Amino acid sequence: MSAQDRARWDRRYADRGVPAPEAVGPAAVFEAFAELFPTSGHALDLACGPGTGAVWLARRGLRVVGVDVSEVAIEQARGLAMLSGVGHRCRFDLVDLDDGLPDGPAAHVIYCTRFRDSRLDAPMAARLAPGGLLAVSALGQSGGTAGRFRAAPGELRTAFACLEVLADGEADGLTWLLARRPERADGRD
Ligand SMILES: C[S@@+](CC[C@H](N)C(=O)[O-])C[C@H]1O[C@@H](n2cnc3c(N)ncnc32)[C@H](O)[C@@H]1O
Incomplete structure (x- = not known):
């Protein structure tokens, strides 16, 4: 990412300030599925922003690594985790996902909301x-406008066809998908 774009994200987060602890929780589209998320194991939150999703996962009992390109967001996420009493279960790293996924163990949850880079699709599926x-959401074209950063209709289903889709949706300019990697390579549980 260019230094200019990174600075833009930093400014945006600095202007907003640290999220209130009440902001901790799943993205709205995943609220109805909150109980499907495990309560142990490793989670990876990609483009985690100020950590409201990552801290929610840590509060469920997962050990979470959150990554983002914005230093301000990473600092806010660390603060939010401490404030929420789960600092010991969270790590937040400054990572530019343009360089690919950071190394790490197999993840029991990959959470990536309101961020999309199709180059990461295969590595994400392989990391599960x-x-x-897998819980992903991104700007979509339904009810919104076409654009470079907007997922086309059906794009997430196609991208993660190797996974079992539990739920998905496309509305109001947002597209999302919740999917599970089969227990066995042949797809049988
Ligand atoms: C719309 S925000 C979403 C933040 C968070 N996932 C959420 O749902 O609240 C998009 C995030 O992507 C991050 N981002 C954008 N490009 C990135 C990149 N190349 N590498 C890592 N993070 C990036 C931004 O810093 C920002 O925090």
Whole structure:
């Protein structure tokens, strides 16, 4: 990412300030599925912003690594985790996902909301542990406008066709998908 774009994200987060602890929780589209998320294991939150999703996962009991390109967001996420009493279960790293996924163990949850880079699709699916959950959302074209950063209709289903789709949706300019990696390579649980 260019230094200019990074500075833009930093400014945006600095202007907003640290999120209130009440902001901790799943993205709205995943609220109805919150109980499907595991309560142990490893989670990876990609483009985690100020950590409201990552801290929610840590509060469920997962050990979470959150990554983002904005230093301000990473600092805010660390603060939010401490404030929420789960600092010991969270790590937040400054990572430019243009360089690909950071190394790490197989993940029981990969969480990536309101961020999309199709180059990461295959590495994300490969990083999931058997039975692991993928929760992704991105700007979509339905009800919104076409654009470079907007997922086309059906794009997430196609991108993650190797996973078992539990739920998905496209509305109001947002597209999302919740999917699970089969326990066995042949797709049988
Ligand atoms: C719309 S925000 C979403 C933040 C968070 N996932 C959420 O749902 O609240 C998009 C995030 O992507 C991050 N981002 C954009 N490009 C990135 C990149 N190349 N590498 C890592 N993070 C990036 C931004 O810093 C920002 O925090």
